[in-house]
Amino acid sequence: MFFASDNSGPVHPQVLAALGAANDGYAMGYGDDPLTKQVQRRIREIFEAPEAAVYLVATGTAANALALATLCQPFETVFCSPVAHIHEDECNAPEFFTGGAKLTLVPGDDKMTPKALAATIARENTRGVHGPQRGPVSITQVTERGAVYTLDELRALTAVARDHELPCHLDGARFANALVRLSCSAADMSWRAGVDALSFGGTKNGLLGVEAVIFFDPDKAWEFELRRKRGGHLFSKGRYLAAQMAAYLADDLWLSSARSANAACARLAEGLRNAGAEFVHPPDANMIFAALPRAAHRRLHEAGAVYHLWDGTLDGADPDELLTARLVCDWSISNAQIDRFLAVLHG
């Protein structure tokens, strides 16, 4: 009953097997190996983007911060949701990698709306040299609260950015979970929707630790490579990153793993709904924010369920007080675990 995060589960066995297969003899370092080149080609194919520049890094924070640093000058500001990972969960990494750019928060509680984004952009940059200049828009898909932007919603946001000639970054730490939800192509949910640079996540979906950064316009590719190196994010033994990503993309493992996670989440959501839980945010992919009474949380906790409480603690006085649980399903969670969780919940 482990719902703490989709980075807490095991690595997919096919990924481990791929590491073993890659571990044969010698390979040039720093991404100059055949497996890395093959993965780059494969990603360009999947995204129908033959010109794209594709790079592998090991953490989502590295992917986001390096992508933004390449798109954003230090005297500019990034537009994002107040709950964006780049704002709340990266300990100022974007500010660090950009050399001191600002993050301007678009009012709202999770998803950005085109209206709020447009108003925020309009307000920024009206003070000439005194204020920061407008910089990239960063969108998170799946959002930090488990919602998935529709293609129309994505396009509407990037259209606002394009009106101001601002580049768009998509934080796709859970790109696959969103993609299977929308049943569209990777191109549809990225460059065709107006995305210029993508953090294409793998770590939360069964890899040890690999994310791809994709620039659909390769114009700044070399700058990215230099920023990656000076950030300490160029791996000498690149083949072991590439092997993970190759296995991820082979036989649509990335999609089937995401489907498993989303299906598990749907089963869990259904059970929660039946138990009368209230969803704080709509569970569109593999993450649920549900309000449950403290007594239920205590019961689950004692039974060994692991997940984060979002707005309170177990040891409050009132057993009926509603506390929000964040429940995340990864690719490996079993129906048995979910059913046991729901059984405990029902008491």
Added chain:
Amino acid sequence: MFFASDNSGPVHPQVLAALGAANDGYAMGYGDDPLTKQVQRRIREIFEAPEAAVYLVATGTAANALALATLCQPFETVFCSPVAHIHEDECNAPEFFTGGAKLTLVPGDDKMTPKALAATIARENTRGVHGPQRGPVSITQVTERGAVYTLDELRALTAVARDHELPCHLDGARFANALVRLSCSAADMSWRAGVDALSFGGTKNGLLGVEAVIFFDPDKAWEFELRRKRGGHLFSKGRYLAAQMAAYLADDLWLSSARSANAACARLAEGLRNAGAEFVHPPDANMIFAALPRAAHRRLHEAGAVYHLWDGTLDGADPDELLTARLVCDWSISNAQIDRFLAVLHG
């Protein structure tokens, strides 16, 4: 016949096996897992440093730059060799992570001497607020040219630093190779020799990509954790870094692998010596810089040997011109490969 780098060889099978063993069920992320804690304890034991703060990162550049950023203010300067990895091979990572500190090069062609270091430190910081202030001394062991500082040499350098109350960093990307050469304890070659912070390498000695950063005084441990996070170097699935390091330290694998690499290098050096090659630097560990005629390089190249030419190209006019080869032996290189290399060399 692959001598390009000790990061080009395969991962040790025991390390891959450990990844498989770690891949069981769920674990809390971001280093809050039992395997990470076990590895931290084990490193404290090996270094006889029960108070030390121990962290895992995935690249040597990350280890060095984060360690230096923790030891060095942006208005200070780091003292190092002109051929130090931090100066020549990290694309300004130390300048980036420290927020704009300087690197002051101690004259010499590889090893720093206490005399040159003392003179350089004395000259720096004589301009009050106008010049950078004196910051940490960074020593590389094994050096970038394959030499190993004796314990006396290390102590003499750190004594100079201590005279000026400057902290000492050791870039130990090849720590194990130096340690087996000196046949001393890890404590002897680190804190007992005056080292305050150590980049303890694993990647060049059989891991996929793990280095430990060790602060023998844990005073700045929390600052390091924050710098690691904002540098994008905190892995969510920490257990897979820990599993590598645990396997590395189990059964002295790190030492036996280093011994294999050094022994291979000694065999290669002996053969080169017999062939009349001149050593540009003394081959103390697993790296050789040897001058060979262009004709010999061409022969080796055609036979499939892979290594870097340091100061020239194969396609020059003069077949007798001496060009320096950098030859690096990793843990996996076989005697057969070395003997074949030497056979080709002899012609």
Added chain:
Amino acid sequence: MFFASDNSGPVHPQVLAALGAANDGYAMGYGDDPLTKQVQRRIREIFEAPEAAVYLVATGTAANALALATLCQPFETVFCSPVAHIHEDECNAPEFFTGGAKLTLVPGDDKMTPKALAATIARENTRGVHGPQRGPVSITQVTERGAVYTLDELRALTAVARDHELPCHLDGARFANALVRLSCSAADMSWRAGVDALSFGGTKNGLLGVEAVIFFDPDKAWEFELRRKRGGHLFSKGRYLAAQMAAYLADDLWLSSARSANAACARLAEGLRNAGAEFVHPPDANMIFAALPRAAHRRLHEAGAVYHLWDGTLDGADPDELLTARLVCDWSISNAQIDRFLAVLHG
């Protein structure tokens, strides 16, 4: 009729005279001159702070950004008002000088309330290593909307900071204007109210361009000096900054100039009130935000009045639409100008 800013007026003649008086013979550079030392002593006296470290810089942005950089680590966040100068009008200078710290905006439209500050601080720093750590609180006195915090209000804000052991910075670009409003001592409105570091403005109150940065605890004085130098803010001919500040403090010129500005503002406010203008913010010192119909703005504009429109343009369709004017009085504005402005306003 020049109400655009209190940095648009002339320099006080006594200040110019002091420059002439200082222009005699030779003086050591970089602040090592007798006049600088005299000014530092005088500021310590005025603030009843014999231990304080006192430095002169030439711009308010430099004063704020250098003070904050000295108080704030790059992995921390500064708490401030959403309309703070450091957030809106310094083109990311705090982010730049701190090496990438964040600014966290305390909800509100001008003044911070202790309640909002406490709630904001409480919410920050609950994500361990993932989010930025809590850093300094920065308060603006006079606020950017012309309000003056009472001593009780200041103390209540700094008490919140002290509860979390956070340092307090006061952006006192208009310190004198606030001080004469409150009729208290400089110590009362700074360290006795819990302020640790003060940007003590002079430029907006009759100097060419000088602000003092005062650290009431001199612990970080040397670090500040180094940050000032590497920021390019250490003047070689320090005596000409010191001469301005000396003249400013002599014969209470700073206070009498601020009284003139505030009195002019009160006269203007009275006239606006009589004309039925609505104050968007209370005019506590030398700055007014008043709503007037577009027609009135046009009339004033044609008559030569100069000031900023805050939320609209002259060329809108509706003559009755209310637009906010920001009207700032400096020390030099005459009653005649104000009366003429009011006469035009009355039509």
Added chain:
Amino acid sequence: MFFASDNSGPVHPQVLAALGAANDGYAMGYGDDPLTKQVQRRIREIFEAPEAAVYLVATGTAANALALATLCQPFETVFCSPVAHIHEDECNAPEFFTGGAKLTLVPGDDKMTPKALAATIARENTRGVHGPQRGPVSITQVTERGAVYTLDELRALTAVARDHELPCHLDGARFANALVRLSCSAADMSWRAGVDALSFGGTKNGLLGVEAVIFFDPDKAWEFELRRKRGGHLFSKGRYLAAQMAAYLADDLWLSSARSANAACARLAEGLRNAGAEFVHPPDANMIFAALPRAAHRRLHEAGAVYHLWDGTLDGADPDELLTARLVCDWSISNAQIDRFLAVLHG
């Protein structure tokens, strides 16, 4: 007898008078005033560069660091002399403003030679993504040791840079002193000689504190303005910087002041030569490095002469030991002072 620095002397009376003249009524802030625009036009005329972007800042460090930050990416390196002000005397300001670029020192003891520059550039950037990329060349005219590059020497250096498509920055803190020495036009010694960006000094030649930064190609003008603002170097009361620079350029005051300083220096050099002093560097402009016995230094010191000893202290044992004096003449130094100095020297 004040030879400590050309920033220790008084401001020229015409400059002070100009401040008074500018102190009339109101002016828009932040450089949006008529005097600033007039000065920009005048500088474009003098430099025969009608397209140039011209900005005023208050310190030489600001001018240099902002110019370099505009020309240099954080993953690049600046080429300069080992004794360049940007390397030795700015407390890492270039590293700070560029976001962590490196300074690569061209071997030599003062002037750069084209050969050494070419060799240094050739050696840099041969490590692909691992080393810093080649960035701007920064030349100091007058050098830090008092030498003046001839036009041929300047052109030869910038030609090397142009061969690698690198921009050239000229640190002209003593631009006027060099110009009168070479008897050429400002255009000849700047853009016609291959200079892209110039720090055009005024502070060391009679101003309170103003330097112009001139980009002969205005392509990056807006970026510079933003960097200046976020560096805290945009003055609100710009007219008082402009007034200084206007007075400096009026009636060729800048040239006549530089001629006075150089002539004083020549008179001093002649006297020193007659006294048997040895010049450590050729005194081409207004700065002398001369070796004198300790006994002579003591005599001068006791008589009240003020200057810096470069390589020793007065209180050494040996009265005959030669110590280097740095003697700088500013525009105001009188023949009487020089003659008195020489008289004391002769004993």
